[in-house]
Amino acid sequence: MADFLWWRDGVIYQIYPRSFYDTNGNGIGDLPGITAKLDYLADLGVDALWLSPFYPSPDKDFGYDISDHKGVDAKHGSLADFDSLVEASHKRGMRIVLDLVLNHTSAQHPWFRESSANRTNPKHDWYLWADTIPNNWESVFGGKAWTWHAGRGQYYYHMFVKEQPDVNWRNPAVRAAQLDVVRFWLKRGVDGFRLDVFNVYFKDEQLRSNPFALHGIRAFDRQEHLYDYDQPEMDDLLIELRQLLDQYPDSYAVGETFMPTPENAFRYMGEDKLHAAFEFDFLHSKYDPAQLLKAIIDWEKLAEKTGLFPNYVLSNHDVPRTATRHAKGEDDARPKVMMALLLTMRGTPFLYNGEEIGQRDISLKRSELLDPLGKKYYPFHKGRDGCRAPMQWDSSENAGFTSGTPWLKLHPDYKTRNVEAQQKDENSLFNLTRKLIALRKEYVTLRRGDFIHLENTPKKVLAYFRKDKNETILVVLNFSNKIQSMDLPAPKWAILFSEMRTGKVGAHLKLFPNEVLVLKK
Ligand code: NOJ
Secondary structure (H helix, E strand, C coil): CCCCCCHHHHHCCCCCHHHHCCCCCCCCHHHHHHHCCCCHHHHHHCCCCEEECCCCCCCCCCCCCCCCCCCCCCCCCHHHHHHHHHHCCHHCCEEEEEECCCCCCCCHHHHHHHHHHCCCCCCCCCCCCCCCCCCCCCCCCCCEEEEEECCCCCCECCCCCCCCECCCCCCCCHHHHHHHHHHHHHHCCCCCEEEHHHHCCCCCCCCCCCCECCCCHHHHHHCCCCCCCCHHHHHHHHHHHHHHHHCCCCCCCEECCCCCCCHHHCCCCCCCEEEEECHHHHHHCCCCCCCCHHHHHHHHHHHHHCCCCCCCECCCCCCCCCCHCCCCCCCCHHHHHHHHHHHCCCCCEEEEHHHHHHCCCCCCCCCCCCHHHHHHHHHCCCCCHHHHHCCCCCCHHHHCCCCCCCCCCCCCHHHCHHHHHHHCCCCHHHHHHHHHHHHHHHHHHHHCEEEEEEECCCEEEEEEEEEEEEEEEEEEECCCCCEEEEEEEEEEEEEECCCCCCCEEEEEECCCCCCCCEEEE
């Protein structure tokens, strides 16, 4: 396909390896498990796989506390398994994007062990150390961000759990070592990176206290975060990182913007910085066309100003799943509308594993919670375990995910909601996803054509053109569970996608409840 840039025009599929597919019966998903499912993913039509962390980790934050950035945790496989996965993915035309967690390490990382041993070791300033607590900074996961280390006799800083100390990015040796991690994976054939909370790398040099703010449940939220993220030093570092990436043709980085707004996400994107950065207004929106449209228009405006390309995330391993947020019971009507919206946007779609079959979050009792966030803030925040439950492959025991005991329980609906069942059902969410991905591949207009919102539609309908010089595609989404009538701006439309109609559509349309229609003039 001419002019097809995989990271801009493709669909990026996030895999949470722990819950994807277990081949050795230890109850935890592994890299050979991903390799075993590559044909499934290629058939779904996705272009790149973003792998959440599989590196050695004591799992205080389920893989995001890393003790060796250049390895594979034995519970997930080996480096040889990783190489096979990369090769097999590339053979099928799918790229590999790694989740790089460079803001912090595990407290078990050799760097931290050395740094914390005493105040004179060669890595003594690889983390942020202080004799007394220097400011009011709070940890996102609860409690003060400074923890006493008896061995060293000083406090160290951690934005997340205390077993995740933040590295000192101002130290040139740390900077070099981190960029070396990037180089290590690029040389191993990786195509790109998702940078975990990248805009937290630098903190205020003077470690000033944040002003108080009057909102939020967590102490963290009751501050205006002027000094513990989004510092100016980030820009230069991204330029250096981009120069490194550019030595490997076609490579890519998307940043997970911490506390994102469209403005700060765009600030970090550009020809000489990140290819993309996340912003989550779309994800956090209600099932409401007006709110979704606002999130889209905000991106569009900035995209127009900067010439940069938006991206859309519908869900990930940190938030309740789409169906849990929007669906009623086991009905997939609403998740289908949301999926159709994601896949017909002018912006790179990010799809989280299990969304293509409308998995729902599991519900857990307090005693069953594993996620540190849930353990700390239950019942105000039930944590993130719900959306991390194992992938539902078929109706056999444990949904075909493992022959052992799954690390996290399965959703009880797996007997009926699973990949195998949905593959057979022409009108399943899986088949809608697959068909719309294929349509996006077929029509460059759907990938990159202008987004033009159609005004004067019924309130619960979102309709938009995707348009370029030669082609007009019209997407019509009915967000209500009632029939909606509307007029279309041309007398005859061919149907590119519908579950409910065949033939042509005329100028007057009666939309079925929660109907998805993709039309072409
Ligand atoms: C963002 C990741 O998405 C989340 O899962 C993790 O807990 C934090 N960063 C800390 O690494």
